[in-house]
Amino acid sequence: MIAAGRADVAVVGGGPAGAVTALLLARAGRDVVLYEQSHDDALRLGETLPPSVNPLLCKLGLWERFGALQSTTSYQTTASAWGAAEPSDRSFILCPYGHGWHVDRARFDAMLVDAAEQAGARVLRAARVGKISRADAGLRVEAAEPASAATVVDATGRTARVARALGANRVQLDRLVCAARVFAIGSEPPGDTFIEAAPDGWWYASPLPDQRRIIALFTDAHEVLRSRLATVGGWTDALARTEHVGDLACGVPCGKIRVTTSASHELEPAVGDDWIAVGDAAFAVDPLSSGGVDFALRSASAAADVLLGGDRSAYQKQITDEANEYRRLRAEIYGWEHRFANAAFWSARRLSADQHFASRAATSRAVGIDGAAPSRSTEQDAAALA
Numbered sequence: 001m002i003a004a005g006r007a008d009v010a011v012v013g014g015g016p017a018g019a020v021t022a023l024l025l026a027r028a029g030r031d032v033v034l035y036e037q038s039h040d041d042a043l044r045l046g047e048t049l050p051p052s053v054n055p056l057l058c059k060l061g062l063w064e065r066f067g068a069l070q071s072t073t074s075y076q077t078t079a080s081a082w083g084a085a086e087p088s089d090r091s092f093i094l095c096p097y098g099h100g101w102h103v104d105r106a107r108f109d110a111m112l113v114d115a116a117e118q119a120g121a122r123v124l125r126a127a128r129v130g131k132i133s134r135a136d137a138g139l140r141v142e143a144a145e146p147a148s149a150a151t152v153v154d155a156t157g158r159t160a161r162v163a164r165a166l167g168a169n170r171v172q173l174d175r176l177v178c179a180a181r182v183f184a185i186g187s188e189p190p191g192d193t194f195i196e197a198a199p200d201g202w203w204y205a206s207p208l209p210d211q212r213r214i215i216a217l218f219t220d221a222h223e224v225l226r227s228r229l230a231t232v233g234g235w236t237d238a239l240a241r242t243e244h245v246g247d248l249a250c251g252v253p254c255g256k257i258r259v260t261t262s263a264s265h266e267l268e269p270a271v272g273d274d275w276i277a278v279g280d281a282a283f284a285v286d287p288l289s290s291g292g293v294d295f296a297l298r299s300a301s302a303a304a305d306v307l308l309g310g311d312r313s314a315y316q317k318q319i320t321d322e323a324n325e326y327r328r329l330r331a332e333i334y335g336w337e338h339r340f341a342n343a344a345f346w347s348a349r350r351l352s353a354d355q356h357f358a359s360r361a362a363t364s365r366a367v368g369i370d371g372a373a374p375s376r377s378t379e380q381d382a383a384a385l386a
């Protein structure tokens with residue numbers, strides 16, 4: 001067991017954002033302790049990486065380690081029935097960064113944490129941080145191995161647990177939830193990612209390493225409860241109503257339906273005097289974009305620059321600018337689907353970015369994409385669905 005004691009920086013969360021922040025700070029000679037609550041072998045969702053991660057991994061000096069994972073290449077991540085019943089393809093072939101990847105996220109995340117550890121970060125695995133408080137000598141991190149640190153990095157993902165405990169406000173844009181099941185597909189060709197819009201949300205199918213495929217429905221939290229999507233019966237009934245994705249749910253189901261929040265949010269602010277939020281904690285996007293890991297790596301690099309003497313306001317501006325652009329793009333892409341115009345899931349998301357700003361100005365706390373304060377938070381959804 002490593003005694004955490006004092007550190008320059010405590011990083012809470014060992015996903016891609018936390019691991020890379022710890023890696024860069026350790027390389028720069030800072031005394032860093034990283035807390036990760038889970039074990040490496042847990043199934044992690046978010047397996048499709050766009051080509052834009054390739055130059056990021058090279059710049060971080062992680063390309064060889066990434067190659068050792070032997071991930072599956074992805075040439076065409078957006079084959080979709082979106083806006084029309086007939087599927088159409090968009091290929092990565094013309095992308096300047098080459099192709100994307102289907103990775104084993106548990107192995108990918110563990111590779112990043114190992115790199116941070118080898119660079120000198122003290123890594124505490126299966127170590128949950130329960131509380132953060134301010135003390136005379138900086139911030140106190142409560143865990144089985146507590147630590148005091150001058151600065152804490154919130155890398156806890158969509159819960160943004162640390163920043164909220166220190167006073168930041170999480171502005172939720174929606175209550176998107178994912179209900180997923182993994183299938184062992186044997187000798188079936190793995191194919192590539194496929195997306196299909198449906199009246200109450202959208203489905204996706206994507207290959208996983210070891211001849212497995214994930215099939216997932218993204219919908220609003222209340223729909224998971226209404227249609228019993230956390231049960232095999234309810235989920236299978238919903239799958240049977242798809243035009244295309246149902247055909248990809250072949251092979252042997254592995255385990256139960258896994259339900260997890262996929263809600264978008266922005267954190268206000270994303271940085272304070274003695275803390276900084278990275279990755280999903282700072283700004284979480286719809287998994288439709290496959291952009292979460294890319295942002296986690298980029299925000300981690302930017303946050304490490306701040307903690308090594310950079311400009312906090314420039315970091316805040318970067319997050320705000322990306323969030324503004326994301327909201328515009330999100331409204332546009334959901335607006336491409338006209339077939340279910342009257343369905344609540346789609347009409348809420350077609351709201352333009354301008355309308356969103358107007359409704360947001362009218363409320364001081366969390367707002368939903370429909371302009372109303374959501375009655376439940378991401379945590380309440382997660383607890384109700386567990």
Ligand SMILES: Cc1cc2nc3c(=O)[nH]c(=O)nc-3n(C[C@H](O)[C@H](O)[C@H](O)COP(=O)(O)OP(=O)(O)OC[C@H]3O[C@@H](n4cnc5c(N)ncnc54)[C@H](O)[C@@H]3O)c2cc1C
Nearest residue numbers: 013015016017037046048129156157279280287290292293
């Ligand atoms: C269903 C789904 C599908 C997705 N698909 C894709 C995709 O295909 N491609 C893509 O790029 N992105 C995808 N994403 C998004 C992507 O997974 C995230 O953007 C990315 O993981 C963010 O990295 P992070 O390090 O910020 O957070 P996370 O990966 O969520 O890591 C946070 C870490 O903090 C730890 N933690 C939390 N609280 C504590 C605590 N109190 N103490 C100690 N540790 C703690 C957690 O165990 C976790 O390991 C998907 C997301 C979802 C929900």
